[in-house]
Amino acid sequence: MAPTSEKLTGIVTIWRELAAGGIGPKRDAITPARLRGTMPWVFLLDVTGEDFKFRFAGERIIQFMERRLQGSQLSEHLGTPFFDGMQQFFSRAVRTRTAQSYGPGPVTYPGKEHFEMEVMVLPLSDDGHSISGLLGAFDTWRLGTHSAGR
Helix, strand or coil: CCCCCHHHHHHHHHHHHHHCCCCCCCHHHCCCCCCCCCHHHEEEEEEECCEEEEEEECHHHHHHHCCCCCCCEHHHHCCCHHHHHHHHHHHHHHHHCCCEEEEEEECCCCCCCCEEEEEEEEEECCCCCCCCEEEEEEEEEECCCCCCCC
16 A cells, blocks of 8 residues: 555554554554644544444544534445445455555545545454454545546
């Protein structure tokens, strides 16, 4: 995984250090002190069976979404290309037990089609075997500024 965004690169570096060669660090290892300087672009999810619960979103993510999703289940938001794609993306990370990335590429979130984004999710594991959560992050730019040639 080699993100275009310097912010995402920093988050991958932190995740790799905390994972120490395992499938992912424990959820409680992901602290504000560890993520200093990257928190605005970070989100955390709990894996709840086949669903995902939004636990935390940094200020840039809340600003982009124009609302807070904290405490809600992803299944409550399905029915649009953006959230349906999110469900597939997160599910693939859990199923394969590997980090996933997208972009830079077009945004399908209503009203944000003039942006492109790069997004990633990184597995968290409290027992070292199963995925109990996901550390995610994304960065956005004006459409056409980063996706050309990729």
